[in-house]
Amino acid sequence: MRISTAQMFNQSINSVLDRQTSTSKILDQLSSGKRVNTAGDDPVAAIGIDNLNQQNALVDQFMKNIDYANNRLSLTESKLGSAETLTGSVREQVLRAINGGLSDSERQMIADELRGTLEELLAVANTKDESGNFMFAGYETGKQPFAFDASGNVVYSGDSGARDAIVGSGVTVATNIPGDKAFMNAPSGLGDFSANYLSTQVGDFNVQSASIADPLTYVEDTYTFTMVGTNLEVRDSSAALVTTVPAFDATNPVSFNGIEVKLQGQPAAGDSFSITPQSEVSIFDTINQAISLVEDSSKVDTPQGMSELAQILNNLDSGVNQISIARGQAGNSLKSVESYSATHTEEKLVNSSALSLLEDLDYASAITELEKQQLALNAVSSVFSQVGSTTLFDYI
Template sequence: MRVSTAQFHQQNIGNILNRQSNTSKLLEQIATGKRVNTAGDDPVASVAIDNLKQQNKLSDQYLKNIDYAKNHLSQTESQLGDAEDIARTLKDQMLSVLNGRHSDADRQTIAKKMRSDLEALQQVANSRDESGNYFFSGFKTDQKPFEFSGSSPRSISYNGDDGVRNSVVADGVALGTNISGSHAFMDAKNALGDYSAKYSSNQSGKFQISEAKIANSSTHVTANYSINFVDDGKGGVNVEVKNGSNTTLAATPFDPKKPISFNGIEIKLDGTPKAGDSVEISPQSNTNIFDTVEKTIALLEKGDVQSEAGKAELAQQLNNLNQGINQIGLARSEAGVSLQNSDSYLARHQDTKLVNTEALAKLEDLDTAKAITDLNREQLALRAASSTYTKVSNTSLFDFI
């Protein structure tokens, strides 16, 4: 077959260009250490590589979110641990007053110590993170959550909300990174049940309410009530229950073995009241640890803890303090569970990244030794093709005539 001069030049130039392209490609692969630098290098592998890199980017974002969540949850759990320790110290002080024999000076000293510890508890509840945001304010991170107002006994107000700041830690999974102050410090259950008690200062009988709960919601009437113990004229005691309008709702002989029942409410007593004693009850399903301690301090400062009413009131506040400690412990355990969950997702994403990285290495990493051998071969072939083309293209028939 005859090969024209144009064909000869075209074939040889094409061969040289292919060798140059192969050499350039190998040089790029050696420089980057990657077998696949463009989709043209290996279209199928390129698609798989892009998918794996996207998965790794998503995992990196999840890992950042988890790091943020772990940091805040760790600090929250630590702050709640400090709050729990302070609350237990306050409990020990209350038990000392309730069970020990102290002078008035001793009780005033204990009151001062309790007030100092209460301020420490408030400081913990108002603590901030490294960015200056309040831990326990919910979504209102720039709002100081807890403030006292009024005179002794002061009352606490919560200025945050119940918002939970979530961090996305996996596909369709959001992890709460905070505990609201209302949940940790304000939502303790009333130890008595659904009503709180206020004892009369002239109480002479040794008794206290152990339970005040709604027994029948269909007949229950929410209101303030007074429970009065009156002489029955036979050496016993009758119970009279009156509402806020001073209307008598019940008048029955007192039986220490049976609860006092009226308007769907049941009241249980420990001890024996005497004629002339009375106690008022008010609706209250939840208590908060700040008000509980503040009321106790007020009792100590006024010197009322030695009276029968003071002892009953102190016992009630001690039970409410236990509820407050339990509530802080519950919130702390929730933070701990979230921390465990974040660790689980952290390990999962780290494993995913490890598997993806190994797969990427198999798809795109270069066998350097083989690439250098191929480069030497291509360079040798390129030099041979170039030399041959140069010599042949310069040959003329006239040289042989």
């Protein structure tokens, strides 16, 4: 077989170029520290590397969301803790004020303290985060959620929205507690109604509970209870007689129209009170009622004042419990977020280890291979220089 000079020249050129390519590839790997720089280096490993990088990018986004949620929930839990302390102190202040031995000026000082506590609580409820958004406004983060109206009552302008953060695949965690859920909609201390007492009250009694016992037969209305002799009459808002309990005994509940009412103590003949449907109370309204009671010296040590006090204390306890529950929910969410953070940290560690196995370069092997390729390149180049200069005329 005859080999032409051109063929031999081309083969030598290709050998030199192949060796140069192999050497250049190893140099690229050494400079980057990666065994796989392009899909062509290892197609199978490149697919795995791409998948792992995508997973790590998703985990990074989850971690950012978790940081956001953690900051909001930590601040929420802290503020609700402050609110819990403030509302808890109101009970002590009210009990201290309803003391017959205090003068009007001393009671007024306590009322002023209660008013200051109310304003502090309002400031907590209107807390802003570092971005200037109201924390307890639901979705209405740009609007102040709580404010006094013309009557001096606190009204809520936010909504019940919970802002979620995605902290895992298909997993969301609420990053806020809506203001109505924390401060406005506490269960009534009596059940489903509020009681209204008269200044003419003589007997030492108060409504212990008033709830809807049978929703199917329940008739919504305002009902008035009056002791007529030893009998208890119940009338509706139109003054129509609903029921009469002969020889009324306060140890037995009164049942009518799907409602059950329990009294503590015994009304005297002629005593009257009413109940109005109210299943939820606001901690702000309860504190306002406490202030009004403390400032009204005519009610101190009276049966009416003691009955109103019992209802206020029940509603205060319910309001404190509502804030405690909201704080517990924030704490549980915070605990859940921290758990997902630990899970993602571990996941990224596993992914990074797998990624290192697929793409990281073994420097010792790479340097050995570089030396081999350089030796081969030098040999090929030497042969090519000799073959390239050989002609038949050298032997003639």
